Amino acid sequence: MFLFAAAARITPLTATVSAAVLTQFAASYPEFSSPFIILALLALTAVLASRLPNWQAGLLGLILWYLAQTELGDGVWALDDPVTALLFGVQMLLAGTAGWALRRSAQRRHAESERLQHRIEEERERAVLALHGSVAASLTSVVLRSEALAMSGDEKVAQAAQLIATDARRSMQEVRDLIRFMRGDDSPQTQDPTPKVSVLDAFTALAEDLRGHGFTVVESGLSSEVLKNAELEPVRRVCRELATNILKYGDPACPIIVAALRGDHGVTVAVQNTIAARQRDTHMTTGIGLREARDLVASQGGTLTWNTEGGTWRYELTLP
Numbered sequence: 657m658f659l660f661a662a663a664a665r666i667t668p669l670t671a672t673v674s675a676a677v678l679t680q681f682a683a684s685y686p687e688f689s690s691p692f693i694i695l696a697l698l699a700l701t702a703v704l705a706s707r708l709p710n711w712q713a714g715l716l717g718l719i720l721w722y723l724a725q726t727e728l729g730d731g732v733w734a735l736d737d738p739v740t741a742l743l744f745g746v747q748m749l750l751a752g753t754a755g756w757a758l759r760r761s762a763q764r765r766h767a768e769s770e771r772l773q774h775r776i777e778e779e780r781e782r783a784v785l786a787l788h789g790s791v792a793a794s795l796t797s798v799v800l801r802s803e804a805l806a807m808s809g810d811e812k813v814a815q816a817a818q819l820i821a822t823d824a825r826r827s828m829q830e831v832r833d834l835i836r837f838m839r840g841d842d843s844p845q846t847q848d849p850t851p852k853v854s855v856l857d858a859f860t861a862l863a864e865d866l867r868g869h870g871f872t873v874v875e876s877g878l879s880s881e882v883l884k885n886a887e888l889e890p891v892r893r894v895c896r897e898l899a900t901n902i903l904k905y906g907d908p909a910c911p912i913i914v915a916a917l918r919g920d921h922g923v924t925v926a927v928q929n930t931i932a933a934r935q936r937d938t939h940m941t942t943g944i945g946l947r948e949a950r951d952l953v954a955s956q957g958g959t960l961t962w963n964t965e966g967g968t969w970r971y972e973l974t975l976p
């Protein structure tokens with residue numbers, strides 16, 4: 657009988673009909689009667705009240721209440737004990753009330769969940785509009801002003817302005833990607849897997865970027881002979897985080913070393929820079945971006961580590 661109570665969560669009407677038939681069978685054959693039948697009917701009543709509208713649950717509960725106290729097969733259609741019928745009716749009413757309370761609680765939770773999701777969507781859209789209206793607009797202005805400055809005629813100024821414009825365009829693309837992500841854009845472009853990037857190309861671009869900002873970069877082993885065809889999907893993210901920290905805290909007067917070495921266990925690319933004297937008492941970074949980059953590298957089977965010794969900061973990317 658308890659199986660019918662469980663089945664009522666899936667097919668309430670079928671479970672009720674089956675329970676009614678077995679109830680009458682037990683009434684006709686007393687040797688199959690058991691107190692568990694009454695308990696199972698109460699459980700079934702609670703489940704019906706939690707799954708069906710009130711009038712349907714009430715009607716089915718009334719039918720079960722009636723069939724539990726009659727023997728239609730033997731011609732007993734009337735209730736033989738009004739007191740027992742009353743007590744059992746109260747018990748079924750309490751069971752139905754409990755099921756109704758559970759249904760109301762589930763409905764309230766569902767409504768609250770929908771309201772919360774609606775508020776989240778509103779806040780997300782507000783953040784998207786803020787990103788588009790402030791950050792993206794400001795970056796567009798930076799690009800336009802930088803390109804105008806690049807036409808001033810001064811070669812050094814033009815080179816610096818082009819670097820600023822390039823960085824601003826890259827940031828604009830990242831803002832667009834963030835906006836698409838926040839809006840849940842499921843276009844085919846966003847569904848395509850991110851292709852792996854050449855480690856050699858990424859660190860060569862990092863060295864050129866740092867040189868463009870006035871740093872002296874010494875390269876060692878950055879060649880196809882050492883790195884060969886080494887590829888890593890998040891290597892650009894790694895290089896971007898390294899460049900951010902070096903630009904913020906590095907000493908332009910000291911050279912930056914970018915070295916690659918191939919060993920028995922894979923390839924290691926190390927980047928070492930000197931911390932500017934004015935920054936040595938400042939915590940280098942929150943590490944949030946580096947930790948995210950480290951997790952991305954680890955998901956691809958590599959390792960990213962960093963440490964500071966004296967006035968130098970060293971990063972190591974190792975690939976199997």
